[in-house]
Amino acid sequence: MKALNIWLAVPAALALSACAVQGPASKVDAQAPAQWQAPLPHKGELPELSGWWQRQGDPLLVQLIEAAQNVSPTIASARSRIEDARAQSVASGAALLPNLNGVLTSTRMSQQQANVPSNTTSQALLQSSWEIDLFGRNRAARDAAQARLEGAQAGWHDARVSVAAETANQYFGLRACERLLDVARQDAASRAGTARLTELMAKAGFQSPANAALARASAADGNSRAVAQQALCDINVKALVALTALPEPELRARLAAGAASAALSPAQGVTVPALPAETLAQRPDVFNAEREVAASSFEVAGARAERFPRLSITGSVGRGRIHAAGENVTADTWTLGPVQMTLPLFDAGLRRAAVDAAKVRYETAVSNYRGAVRQAVREVEEALVNLDSTDQRAADAQTALEGYRVAFTATEDRYKNGMASLLELEDARRTRLAAENTVVALQRERSAAWISLYRAAGGGWTAAQ
Structure with a gap:
């Protein structure tokens, strides 16, 4: 008779196990804006962002990104978090x-x-x-572990996107530095030529010794700028060495071989969905934060079930x-x-405190999730604003450069013929140099904005359906 009672108790318990304790909402409103405030720089179909780098027409950039991702400690840490989360998920599922x-x-x-x-x-x-599992305690632990596993997997992709963006920014920064170095060297050569001419004219009595001294000072200043710019480029190379773990001589050889075809900014842009919610759905960090909300919700349910x-x-x-x-x-x-x-009869409030603590963690996760959404919106909006700004300034900057080049050439010819002063020539030179640097800096700013938009749009990640 006792054995019969035991066998009858089992199905009764199984029936009771359907009465799982529930936690707070596992999905909450992201409170994202209804539309973008900054202008979108495109129209048309969405490109595949996961292969965006391969479509830039620069094989070296792709190689450097792959090398950096292979040796990145950030990605290695993200991978270890996946394995740890997977082990936790298996252990939690085994308890059922x-x-x-x-x-x-x-x-x-x-x-x-x-x-x-x-x-x-x-x-x-x-x-x-x-x-x-009468009241769902073990199921809640399993679901929380699964949510964190999904978040860790998204975090791994976010780490890869971050490393790719950092490497690309460093690479385009180096190419811009090399372009500025060319400008500085041309300017230094021009100043040196003016100094030689002025020295000859001073010896012939057509220029004062003061003008000769000014020309020598200008030449020295131009050479100093070129040396300083070279140092900045060398520092950029060493940063790429640290990111990619490539030997510096090998990296320099690759950079020199690809210098002729290298661009200062991505050749193909990034398309952003018209609705902010669609963009946020492609962000692995936002998904990770959303999964943490779900995990915290399940943990509240598990803490409540501990009291039964x-x-x-x-x-x-x-x-x-x-x-x-x-x-x-x-x-x-x-x-x-x-x-x-x-x-459980008496625990001096231990289980109630555990429920309260779980609720606080849930509220924190919700706050962090909404904060991640706001940050994501900010990053997209800022990238869009920067792109629109560089687009509007590009034509003016190029027009200004062409005008200042013509003005400098005319002033230099007048100076050689004794019809312009050295001060006029140096003023025209400074203006032209500033315009040259502005165009390069604008191209660099545009490349940084495209890369920021690539990262803000999720880098090609999509949540598993």
């Missing part, structure tokens, strides 16, 4: 299933009594124990052998039970 162990026992017993032989009892058993009874069942099945007085007796054995119900 019965535990099965094989047991071998052997006992020899002897009594200090006449005519009572010693005997040996041996058993081979399969023992099982199972906690029936627990039901566990144990049992075993096996075969035993008794050896006594030269005789062997074998038999199959099995046990079912005990069926144990644990009811």
Whole structure:
């Protein structure tokens, strides 16, 4: 009769297990804006951002990004977090299933009594124990671990996007530095030529010694600028060496080989969905924050379930052998039970405090999620503003450069013919140099804005459906 009661208790417990305790909402309103405030720099279909770098027409850039991703400690840490989260998910899921162990026992017993032989009892058993998840405590732990695993997987992609963006920014920065170095060297050569001409004219009596000194000072200043610019480019190269782990001589050889075809900014832009919600759905960091909200919700449910009874069942099945007085007796054995119900009665507020703490973590996760959404919106908006600004300034900057080049050439010709002063020439030179640097800096600013938009748009990541 007792065995029958036990067997009847099992399905009853299983029926009760459907009454899982619920936590707060696992999905909350992101509070994202309805539309972008900055102008979108494109129209048309969405490109595949995951292969964006390959479509820039610069094989060296792709190679450097791949090298940096292969050696990045940030990506390695993200990968380890995935493995840790996967192990936690497996462990949490295992708690929902019965535990099965094989047991071998052997006992020899002897009594200090006449005519009572010693005997040996041996058993081979399969023992099982199972906690029936009546109120969803174990299911909540499993779901929380799964949510964090999904978030960790998205975090790995976010790390790869970050490393790609950092490497690309460093690469385009180096190419801009090289262009500025060319400008500085041309300017230094021009100043040196003017200094030589002025020195000859001063010796012939057509220029004052003061003008000759000014020309020499200008030449020295131009050479100093070129040397300083060279140092900046060398520093950029060393930064790329640290990012990619490539030997510096090899990296310099690759950079020199690709210098002729290198661009100062991406050849192909980034398309952003018209609706902010669509863009946010492509952000791995936002998805990770959203999954943390879900995990925290499940943990609240698990903490609440800790305050309800627990039901566990144990049992075993096996075969035993008794050896006594030269005789062997074998038999199959099995046990079912005990069926144990644990009811929390008094814990001095421990479980209630655990629920309160879980609620606080949930509220923090919601706040962090909405903060991540606001930050994502800000990054997209800023990149769009910068792109629009560089687009509007590009034509004016180029027009200004062409005009200042013509003005400098005319002033230089007038100076050589004695019709313009050295001060006029130096003023025209400074204006032209500033215009040259402005055009290069504007192209560099545009490349940084495209890369920022690539990163802000999620880098080609999409959530698994």
